[in-house]
Amino acid sequence: MTAVAVIGVGQTNYRRAHKDKSSxxxxxxxxxxxxxxxxxxxxxxxxxxxxxxxxxxSGEGSVERGGMMGVGKPFLxxxxxxxxxxxxxxxxxxxxxxxxxxxxxxxxxERMGQATSSQQVFNTIFDPVYEKDFPLTTITMAAxxxxxxxxxxxxxEQHWAEIAARSFRNACRNPHAHLKLDIxxxxxxxxxxxAWPIHRYEACPMSEGACAMVLAAEDIVGDRNAxxxxxxxxxxxSYAMGDRIRRPEATLVDLxxxxxxxxxxxKQAGIDRPLEQIQAVELYSAFSSAEAMAYPxxxxxxxxxxxxxxxxxxxxxxxxxxxxxxxxQGANPVSATAMVRIAECALQVRxxxxxxxxxxxxxxxxxxxxxxxxxxTVCVLGKKKVH
Amino acid sequence: MxxxxxxxxxxxxxxNYNYFAGESASRFFRELRENQRIMGTRCTKCRRLLVPARxxxxxxxERTNEWEAVGPEGTLDTFTIITTQFPGxxxxxxxxxxxxxxxxxxxxxxxxxxLDMSDIDKAARRLNSLPRVRTKFIDEPKGRITDFSFExx
Ligand SMILES: [Zn+2]
Numbered sequence: 241m242t243a244v245a246v247i248g249v250g251q252t253n254y255r256r257a258h259k260d261k262s263s264x265x266x267x268x269x270x271x272x273x274x275x276x277x278x279x280x281x282x283x284x285x286x287x288x289x290x291x292x293x294x295x296x297x298s299g300e301g302s303v304e305r306g307g308m309m310g311v312g313k314p315f316l317x318x319x320x321x322x323x324x325x326x327x328x329x330x331x332x333x334x335x336x337x338x339x340x341x342x343x344x345x346x347x348x349x350e351r352m353g354q355a356t357s358s359q360q361v362f363n364t365i366f367d368p369v370y371e372k373d374f375p376l377t378t379i380t381m382a383a384x385x386x387x388x389x390x391x392x393x394x395x396x397e398q399h400w401a402e403i404a405a406r407s408f409r410n411a412c413r414n415p416h417a418h419l420k421l422d423i424x425x426x427x428x429x430x431x432x433x434x435a436w437p438i439h440r441y442e443a444c445p446m447s448e449g450a451c452a453m454v455l456a457a458e459d460i461v462g463d464r465n466a467x468x469x470x471x472x473x474x475x476x477x478s479y480a481m482g483d484r485i486r487r488p489e490a491t492l493v494d495l496x497x498x499x500x501x502x503x504x505x506x507k508q509a510g511i512d513r514p515l516e517q518i519q520a521v522e523l524y525s526a527f528s529s530a531e532a533m534a535y536p537x538x539x540x541x542x543x544x545x546x547x548x549x550x551x552x553x554x555x556x557x558x559x560x561x562x563x564x565x566x567x568x569q570g571a572n573p574v575s576a577t578a579m580v581r582i583a584e585c586a587l588q589v590r591x592x593x594x595x596x597x598x599x600x601x602x603x604x605x606x607x608x609x610x611x612x613x614x615x616x617t618v619c620v621l622g623k624k625k626v627h
Numbered sequence: 628m629x630x631x632x633x634x635x636x637x638x639x640x641x642x643n644y645n646y647f648a649g650e651s652a653s654r655f656f657r658e659l660r661e662n663q664r665i666m667g668t669r670c671t672k673c674r675r676l677l678v679p680a681r682x683x684x685x686x687x688x689e690r691t692n693e694w695e696a697v698g699p700e701g702t703l704d705t706f707t708i709i710t711t712q713f714p715g716x717x718x719x720x721x722x723x724x725x726x727x728x729x730x731x732x733x734x735x736x737x738x739x740x741x742l743d744m745s746d747i748d749k750a751a752r753r754l755n756s757l758p759r760v761r762t763k764f765i766d767e768p769k770g771r772i773t774d775f776s777f778e779x780x
Contacts, residue, residue, distance in 0.1 A: 360715035383707030482734035
């Protein structure tokens, strides 16, 4: 199987609304930047994959029409909710590994700025038979988990606030970030309560923007600055959240799908001591509780040691840096967020992350979370090629 | 170009739909309306009693067969208290919780009523103690999941 590398990354800035650009223009802008970073033109691209999640967020049906770039290429549109972006990258990776393409342009667009009530739209993604009559949204779904984590593992509102404040401070060093806030945990706790225990400054912003990457087979990488895909795994879980609440093998807050993805991706990448072998982590953590659920899934600590792991990050410089970009709290262009995690890891590995660059990155790990945690992805990028 | 020079074109998605619940959910809803009871279906493979009732178990990919009533009491598993008004959603404060009804192997979501909400943190502490709850039906059930809610015992 051929090795695959990320050789180009393009990101628009992320913000509440890009009123100066149409959906097509956002896709084009990120894609053009990725091609320029890869020193390629569209003629060198064998296939295009566009990741765009629910259409009601943009109010445009078939919004993937904006992904038409060049002519005569296989084209796929991918939608797996929150992991749309990483699924799109994995589809491109698989195309190359299977020999169907040498170079793939992957792009993900979020256009939710056009929606005047996005939480209302998010309610429509739930089951119309049993769930849609309740105020289930991305925020309340996170809150249901956060309260469970507090009871089971001893997290407090202070932990949620510490995590959020760290992410917002990190975002200050990321020119693409949407919310750059130099705030403390106290500021988070003082912000209005949205859904107990989640405060406004613990929730991710609603962001628009596009992210694109050029993926290439090893024989065309040449002397380009490459981040090698060392491991990539995507797994699903049973649908109903209620079915997983008391599931003995993994409750709702023990992210089975993320753990399985991590175990598979780490094995491919040869990672057996994650805390020592990973220097930077980009978590799909739109809420602090999602970050907490990722620690044990990524084998960073046992679930009950999670609260201590939050504290250790501030005092132990040897631990991997979590969300140096600010993560989804800095910007959450939903359809693109999971691709942005991989793109940020690629920049870290290639030493191109500017002010947010982590020192001596050999490996970086990106996660994705989608649906009601039905979908999880883990992608390991590194300086070295792994077969 | 300045913000005022940028053109915005108004749009609206306001389509009407009828969602087809299917036979299992239809029977579940009829049981709510006619007998004020909450039914589950048992997976023929893992033997879990799945609530609300459904035709198959997605973890096992097997059919369910036996229908069994659960509750009317149960244990609250996890919750949130919605404290902010979101457009298109009901007025806060709203307590929404997953409850495992007695006899069920899975939890189902609904609203919790009758809790003193004057102190949100105190209410949260009470809910976090995994209180026992009972099912309370509305006066004229319509055959919808909103025919009942929970109240603390
Ligand atoms: Zn089963």
